[in-house]
Amino acid sequence: MARSKIALIGAGQIGGTLALLAGLKELGDIVLFDVVEGTPQGKALDLAELAPVEGFDAKLLGTNAYEHLAGADVVIVTAGVPRKPGMSRDDLLAVNLKVMEQAGAGIAKYAPDAFVICITNPLDAMVWALQKASGLPRQKVVGMAGVLDSARLRFFLADEFNVSVEDVTAFVLGGHGDSMVPLVRYCTVAGIPVPDLIRIGWTSQDRIDAIIARTRNGGAEVVELLKTGSAFYAPAASAIAMAESYLKDKKRVLPVAAALSGEYGLKDLYVGVPAVIGARGVERVVELELDRGERAQFDQSVAAVQGLVDACLKIAPDLG
Numbered sequence: 001m002a003r004s005k006i007a008l009i010g011a012g013q014i015g016g017t018l019a020l021l022a023g024l025k026e027l028g029d030i031v032l033f034d035v036v037e038g039t040p041q042g043k044a045l046d047l048a049e050l051a052p053v054e055g056f057d058a059k060l061l062g063t064n065a066y067e068h069l070a071g072a073d074v075v076i077v078t079a080g081v082p083r084k085p086g087m088s089r090d091d092l093l094a095v096n097l098k099v100m101e102q103a104g105a106g107i108a109k110y111a112p113d114a115f116v117i118c119i120t121n122p123l124d125a126m127v128w129a130l131q132k133a134s135g136l137p138r139q140k141v142v143g144m145a146g147v148l149d150s151a152r153l154r155f156f157l158a159d160e161f162n163v164s165v166e167d168v169t170a171f172v173l174g175g176h177g178d179s180m181v182p183l184v185r186y187c188t189v190a191g192i193p194v195p196d197l198i199r200i201g202w203t204s205q206d207r208i209d210a211i212i213a214r215t216r217n218g219g220a221e222v223v224e225l226l227k228t229g230s231a232f233y234a235p236a237a238s239a240i241a242m243a244e245s246y247l248k249d250k251k252r253v254l255p256v257a258a259a260l261s262g263e264y265g266l267k268d269l270y271v272g273v274p275a276v277i278g279a280r281g282v283e284r285v286v287e288l289e290l291d292r293g294e295r296a297q298f299d300q301s302v303a304a305v306q307g308l309v310d311a312c313l314k315i316a317p318d319l320g
């Protein structure tokens with residue numbers, strides 16, 4: 001069987017890490033695309049020279065031409081401008097919207113059968129714009145946010161309890177970052193829900209509240225420390241988990257930004273929800289029953305996403 005092909009639009013910090021992880025996991029051949037001349041070519045060559053050391057086989061190509069996306073099975077989009085300290089995700093909207101229009105056109109022309117994962121921020125609006133601009137089926141275009149937000153939450157919880165990160169699960173709904181909705185009752189240590197761990201004295205509600213606040217602020221915390229650029233290792237690993245579930249038809253249940261068609265009472269909007277990711281893309285959205293508090297937070301998150309989409313429509317009415 002021929003190798004799968006993974007195309008990366010954007011060969012910056014996340015793009016390079018995506019290529020490294022895709023290589024190490026032998027997910028397939030890799031194309032790095034960027035508008036900057038030399039960057040994708042240099043990273044592709046560097047990674048090709050790493051392959052013999054790590055012992056993986058993959059063709060690596062760096063390019064400035066969309067035509068090299070041809071036949072890609074997975075396209076991961078990180079192209080755009082990252083957040084700088086003090087800059088909100090929303091400030092990025094206008095610049096990155098243009099980039100999504102270009103990427104969408106390239107994908108439509110050269111990789112219309114691909115599973116597309118968007119990482120560019122503001123995520124929930126950019127993935128919406130990318131689907132509109134590419135015209136690909138909605139179940140084949142998803143946004144990466146929830147896997148990262150829940151990974152951050154899992155790490156903080158594992159640290160709090162001094163247990164393996166492997167045994168901690170966490171679930172988040174809604175928009176990325178500030179407006180995410182953590183479902184603490186579905187966060188567990190080896191299946192034991194966090195509220196039960198509070199009851200047996202492993203932690204307190206106050207400490208969990210602080211962990212949730214830190215998770216919401218997780219992206220900004222890294223930005224403040226790095227001073228230039230934003231997080232890239234964990235975002236790349238999160239998108240690779242989604243790509244792997246699609247390529248291997250693993251049908252993992254992952255929190256992703258998916259286009260809703262009536263679930264949670266919403267239509268034509270991308271919102272973070274648990275979904276089954278398999279060979280058909282988003283195969284099923286898990287529609288949970290939310291309690292009143294969760295629903296209120298979810299509605300607030302949805303309103304924030306809708307606000308971003310409305311702002312996109314003002315700038316680019318054609319996408320509607």
Ligand code: APR
Binds near residue numbers: 036
């Ligand atoms: N087409 C293709 N690539 C582009 C375009 C474009 N129109 N515009 C910018 N790029 C490229 C840049 O040249 C750069 O190499 O996108 C890359 C982005 O990489 P970084 O600046 O290193 O950003 P990164 O840390 O990888 O984050 C990527 O993810 O976290 C989000 O919003 C954040 O936009 C950011 C994205």
